Amino acid sequence: MVARYGSEVDLLDDWQRIHRARLRRRTDDVVCGDLVFLEPTQAAVTRRAKRHNQLSRRDGTHRLRTIAANIDRVWIVIAPQPEVPRFLVDRFLTGIVNLPARPALLVNKWDCIDPQRPSTFDALLENYRCLDLELLHVSAHTGYGLDRLRTAARGSSNILVGQSGVGKSSLIQSLLPREELRIGELGHSGEGRHTTTTARWYESEGGAWIDSPGVRDFTPEIGSATELARGFSDLAAHAGQCRFRDCTHQAEPGCAVRAAVANGELPARRLEAWHELLQEIVAGARVRPGDRGTR
Ligand SMILES: Nc1nc2c(ncn2[C@@H]2O[C@H](COP(=O)(O)OP(=O)(O)OP(=O)(O)O)[C@@H](O)[C@H]2O)c(=O)[nH]1
Ligand SMILES: [Zn+2]
Incomplete structure (x- = not known):
């Protein structure tokens, strides 16, 4: 699927030709990049294939x-x-x-x-x-x-x-x-x-x-600090040395992440970004107990 205009879509076939088609109610969640099945006589999208992401x-x-x-x-x-x-x-x-x-x-x-x-x-x-x-x-x-x-x-x-x-x-x-x-x-x-x-x-x-359309902001769809850590491999590389396993790198003693910031190994901005995103996850009450650490 090439692009969507309300309930209509442009589809690209294997011969690189574009076809305008209608979405049926069941296929209303089709987006750009989806692989879809077409009922050619009615120019209607009947189903979409499973996405990989x-x-x-x-x-x-x-x-x-x-x-x-x-x-x-x-x-x-x-x-x-x-x-x-x-x-x-x-x-x-x-x-x-x-x-x-x-x-x-x-x-x-x-x-x-x-x-x-x-x-x-x-x-x-x-x-x-x-x-x-x-x-x-x-x-x-x-x-x-x-x-x-x-x-x-x-x-x-x-x-x-x-x-x-x-x-x-x-x-x-x-x-x-x-x-x-x-x-x-x-x-x-x-x-x-x-x-x-x-x-x-x-x-x-x-x-x-x-x-894609320009954005002013972007909120990642993440629900745990483990997922957050995937986006912060630079920070997570130090978190293994924190004294506490569930260190949030704020005020805990023996925090290796703050130490890395202090000695210039990790940019302070990255830790600030981590805190802002962690805060949002906590505010959304989406962090499971014991899942706040970086490991
Ligand atoms: N100097 C310079 N200007 C550029 C360059 N690329 C884009 N621009 C200018 O930046 C402005 C915005 O370009 P767009 O391609 O519309 O930007 P966009 O990111 O697609 O914007 P949206 O579609 O609104 O999300 C235009 O005035 C372009 O001419 C570049 O390589 N150098
Ligand atoms: Zn720490």
Whole structure:
């Protein structure tokens, strides 16, 4: 399934042709990336195949919305403008590793970055240096890094996620010049305009690309500190040495995670992000007793 427009969908067949079809009530939960069965005479979707994963987010009214399904790789797109919201990358990473899918960081608008001048943007990237995370610098405008991106993405289904205005649609447009995507201008203060309103699947010889609507925030669908720890392998690497097995790395004595922050082995921002997400899990009363630790 390529894209959804209310109760109608665009489907891609094995010959790369697009068909418009209707959803029946039983198939109302179909999203971009789903494999579906079609009743051709009525152009109706009768059933969808089982998914291997799905990426969901809470909307403004806290309802869970599934953005896309059957994703191998999630590229978190960031750019010097618009400014990256605090902990957005940490939030995405935690959600992605729990899908599970492979996360990667894609820094777009490389043409706007002066490598000679250290910036707050470099400081942000420093926070993720301890993670075994693929990081690519690209420019949709100049084409810089796009060959490396194509190679890294080959043979898999790839979704671009991130704020509005970071250039997700522009990147797919540059990767697939024959497609026609809508690109939005940035507002006066550098904010995006939410030009993409529904996820869309673009098939190419080298793999598939999914463009997704820009988000302001992202709340990962996690219910335990064990799942949280999956998104914080850098922090979890130290947690084994904490004195208490269920250490939450706040005020406990003998906390190896805080010690790692103090001696510069772990960025303080990562521990702050951990605390914010742990707080949200606790507030949602979704942590089982004895499941607060990182191990
Ligand atoms: N300088 C520069 N600008 C870029 C680059 N890529 C995208 N832009 C600009 O950034 C703005 C937003 O681009 P879009 O591709 O619409 O961003 P998006 O992330 O798809 O936004 P939404 O669809 O709203 O989520 C446009 O003005 C683009 O021209 C780049 O590599 N360099
Ligand atoms: Zn600790």
